[in-house]
Amino acid sequence: MPITKTSWLNSYSTFQGYDEMYTSQNTVRPYWQKLLTGFDRLGVDGLMGRQKDIDWLLSENGVTYNVYNDPKGMHRPWNLNVVPFLLHQDEWKTVETGLKQRAELLNLVLKDVYGERTLIKNGIVPHEVIYGHRGFLRQCSGIEYTTRKFLSIYAADLARGTDGRLWVVNDRTEAPSGMGYALENRSTTSRILPEMYTEMNVTRLSGFFQELNQTLVEASPIKKENPNIVILTPGSHNETYFEHAYLSSFLGYPLVQGNDLVVRDGFLWMKSLQGLKQIDVVLRRVDDAFSDPLELREDSHLGVAGLLDVVRRKNVSIINPIGSGVMENPGLIPFMPNIAKYFLNQDLILPQIASWWCGQKKEKQYVLENLSKLVIKRIDRTNRESIHFGEFLNPEELDALKRNIEQRPYRFVAQERISFSTAPNFIKDSLEPRNLVTRAFCIASQNDYSIMPGGLVRVAPGRETIRVSNQRGGTSKDFWILEDQPINEAKIGLWQKRPSIAASGLEDLPSLTAENLYWAGRYVGRTLVNARFIRMVMRQLSMIQNPNEEPNSEKLKTLLKTTTHLMGTYPGFAEKAEKGPQAMENPYKEILSVIKDKDRVGSLAHTIGMFSNSYYTIRNLWSSDMWRVFEDIQKLWKSFQDEEQPSMNRILKVLNQLITRLIAFMGLVEESIMIQQGLLLYFIGLQLEQSMLTIVKCRSLLTIKYDAHTEYDLLEYLLISNESLNIYRYSYRSYIQLEDVLNLVALDLDYPRSLAYMLNRLQKDIARLPQSNHNNHLNSYQKFVFEAFAKLSLAEAATLSQTGTEDHFVRESLDTLMEELSDLLHQTSQSITSTYFNHTDKQNQLFTQSFPI
Incomplete structure (x- = not known):
């Protein structure tokens, strides 16, 4: 029997504060009521089934979030709650306008910080707020960019303030993450709740990602029609690596690591199997300081030596520019109203969390007197543990924090402790309120910014949990912006422009891939x-x-x-x-x-x-x-x-x-x-490994002569381990004999598991590599495989089976052949590695720069 609308809310008790589902008159908002009506049709069992479907679908798609030192394993499954987060377009329009204003402000601040620095010269922003921040990189001063905006991608963490409006909590400018997860959330929820998704007129995300593609294409320094674009990732252990791979697949850009790229003659190149390929645009997911070990952190293995010099020469565009991390600075928040007046002669549209920068005497005194009521952060915090909630600190911890603030006050900012709004989460068989934070995304588009109609919603794992974090076990929601009119189901068209490297062949494959x-x-x-x-x-x-x-x-x-x-x-x-x-x-x-x-x-x-x-x-x-x-x-x-x-x-x-x-x-x-995606390299590795292991088995089991009974069993074991016993019986229909086994396992050119077949296949596959048959001469790895195949082709099973004399127990011809083949295949592997996978280029700084953690 389906439950009624009100029964969903029987156990739904909100804390004192703002709940997204209720109006100020404590009635359910109409669009939330519409969602609850849809849940009525499903019932508790139906909704539980949809949640299981979501969990299954995310697992099937391999959506993960990497959590460092997690006892459950690094690749934690991504959690998505079946109840979406709802916002009406009327409220969202105000948020959109405010986000565009804030993105433009930070764009102008970023340009000024590395340019004329008028904000500091005119006393609008204290110099310590900028120069005392780890994200400020003096090496980036004076760099000019060819993109329309310095800041191409911006994200803001939003939460409800005490007045019921969405406030800005954090700015994300360095390498904002979450767009890929937001897209995956939408893809999953729209499949699991298709009827509600259509009925509630949810704004689509496709247009935003088309604009993202266009922004990257137009970022090319010399405005190529088909620029070469790559996504630079720190690697598979990064916490959001799934998103890097997801966007690479969705947008069609190669996913590269620092070792895939190299600087030559003032340009950035990708190491491909064919050679070097010039790169025009880099969508960067590597932190600023790690991007260039030549000028920044010399211990970095994630970036590209000399990258900053290429940027200075305007030969590559980096999205977002190196050095943009200085904008992720809560110390700027108290000065944003004056910055808005200075640059735009406007008031801030979006309110921001009340903040006190401790580098000012009056503000520092207020913070020290009210420490137990405030949230204390470093202006350049590098990890979540640097956030201190004063109300949870004991007297000794408060004293230690006071001493730290008094020693270096410019490094700290205090903020009002706000109560995040709550929204319903489906837990077990009922709806429960959970604190949440929303991340909204902006991209530079033409002379303005475009806003994703939705975003990434993160939800606290427990009812009384204050911190909202994926690393701490939080979940996520799909973010629905609701319109009054039905949405036209326009299919996603082709990108207006595509980067040429997206349709590349095998020769353009990044060497690390x-x-x-x-x-x-x-x-x-x-x-x-x-x-x-x-x-x-x-x-x-x-x-x-x-x-x-x-x-x-x-x-x-x-x-x-x-x-x-x-x-x-x-x-x-x-x-x-x-x-x-x-x-x-x-x-x-x-x-x-x-x-x-x-x-x-x-x-x-x-x-x-x-x-x-x-x-x-x-x-x-x-x-x-x-x-x-x-x-x-x-x-x-x-x-x-x-x-x-x-x-x-x-x-x-x-x-x-x-x-x-x-x-x-x-x-x-x-x-x-596909072969041009690198399947050929997979085949080469597979055939090479199986060939080498077949040699080990033959040499270990067959080179020593045993008594007839033992020898028969060892021959049978070899055939069994090679999954060849039935083939042998079908082919030879006889007692198992050494000569026949050698013919099948080692010398048969028509049997896919034989050594001869695999070496012949290996010969053909490596001949298709880009640098094979160069100038009509065999490459070194081709020579090694050719020699190995020739030696095996000239061998005869009868000769290999002999021990020489009756009292001799070693089949020396077989042992010698297998040893020679093993050496040749080892040399083949080394030659392939040195030819195509050479990542040993290393450049050192001419001076040492320290980046304190």
């Missing part, structure tokens, strides 16, 4: 081969009475030694350890370590970790199906890792599931990533 694809292929190949071999070894161990005792059969000892050689987990079973018992004395303990010890290099757990890291760095190339299977692998392995003493059967079951998922994932890679 290419390297990640290459290693992604190697790690998935290594994980699959090792998992199959360990599964086969575990099956043999499960057949003996006590797997904790030293094995008494030569074949099992050989299998265990091969495990160590294959995975590189020395000393392992291959030799005696210097201290402690031999691994062979307790094989189960050692094999469990080889499987589960994530800190042991070469273990299956360690390899899976490397596999996961390599694939996460190329997140922008994934399809949703790839992410789904990838997540299944992660969940399976994490659950297994939490088990202290898994049984043999449990291990075998997990290995079976892991192998199945890996095969599915590999199939999705091939159908989801």
Whole structure:
């Protein structure tokens, strides 16, 4: 039986303050009532189902937010509540006007700070507010920009003030994050609540992102029609890396890291597989001080040496300009009314939180006398822990804070503690009020600013939680701006202009992306081969009475030694350890370590970790199906890792599931990533790794001659681990013999799992690399593979099977061939790396500059 409108609100008790759902007369606003009516149709169970659908969809799409040192894992799932945040267009128009004014003001301040500095000269802003801020970079003084606005992207954190109006709480100017998450929130909510989304006339976001694209295209210094645009990311461990990859995929710009870029002859270039490609516009997500290790932080590995010099020469546009972080400065807030009068002769449209800069004597005294009632911040705070809520500090902490303020008063600003407004969140089976903060986004467009009709809403995790932060476990909401008239469903058209690099080919692939694809292929190949071999070894161990005792059969000892050689987990079973018992004395303990010890290099757990890291760095190339299977692998392995003493059967079951998922994932890679997107590099890495591991298995299992029974079993084990036993039986229909096994596993050109087939495929694939066959000569890596394939092609199974004399137990021809092939493939890998993945360029500062944290 559906519940009534009022029953949604039976347990909805608001704190003293402003609640977004209610009017000042304590009645529900009409547009919130319309939403509740829609919830009536769904009922509690229906709404719970929609929330589950949202959670599932976000998980399926791999939406994450990285939380440093999180015991639950770094890639925390993004949380989105089913209840959107609503605002009517009448109120939003005032907010829009105020945001445009504030963006223009900060644009003018930024221009003045690095230009004539009239604000300081005329006493409107004290010089300590600017020069005492870590974000002020003297190296950026006097730089002129070719963009219409200095500040191309601006974000403001908004919250309800005591008067019921939306107030500005924080300014974000350095590299504002959240646009991608806001777009994902909209995409998800509009799919899960389509009927309400349409009925309530929600303003669409598509036009804003079209304007964002246009802004970036028009930022080109020489106004190219099709400029080369990239998104510069700190890397996959950054907290908002998902957004970087999401925007890269959505907008069609390459996602690059600092090592992908280099400065040459006063221009910025991207290292591609073909060579250097000039870059015109950089959408920057790397912090100011880390952007150029030559002039700024010399310990930075995230930026590009010499980047500032290219900016000075007007040969590249950086969005937002380096040095814009000085505008993220609460010390400016008390002076903003006078700044508005000075530049625009206007009053501020949007109110701002009451603030007192401690660099002024009167204001400092007020702050010190009222410390327990205020919120204290650094003007250049670098982390959230530098925010002090006076009411929660004990006397000793208050005294320590007072001393800090008195020592360097210009570094501190105090602000009024405001009570954030609340809005309904769907928790379990009811609506509960939660504090929230909204982030609104502005982009420079023509001679004005365009405002996103919505934004990113962040919600506190608990009813009485004051701080609203994703790092602290907060959730998010979709932000609906509601219009009175139905929205015309205009389809998103093509961008008016597209950057030429968006439709690039393999030769334009960023070198770091290419390297990640290459290693992604190697790690998935290594994980699959090792998992199959360990599964086969575990099956043999499960057949003996006590797997904790030293094995008494030569074949099992050989299998265990091969495990160590294959995975590189020395000393392992291959030799005696210097201290402690031999691994062979307790094989189960050692094999469990080889499987589960994530800190042991070469273990299956360690390899899976490397596999996961390599694939996460190329997140922008994934399809949703790839992410789904990838997540299944992660969940399976994490659950297994939490088990202290898994049984043999449990291990075998997990290995079976892991192998199945890996095969599915590999199939999705091939159908989801195009050759020109770098799939070729993945294939090369995969074939190279599987070839090298096949050589290890052949050399470990076949070069020593054993008695007929043991030899037969080892041949069978090799075929099983290579998933080739059924093919062998079908092809040869005979007793397993060494010559036939070598013909199938090593020499058969038509069998995809044979060494000869993989080397032949490797030859063809590397011939398609941009620098192959240069000047009609083979490249070094081509020569190594060609030589390896030639040696294998000239080999004969009959010769390789011989030991020379009857009393000799080593097949020297086989051992020598495998050793030579291994060396040649190792040289191939080194040659490919030095040719295409050289990120060793390093430039040092001529002087040292300290950036205190």
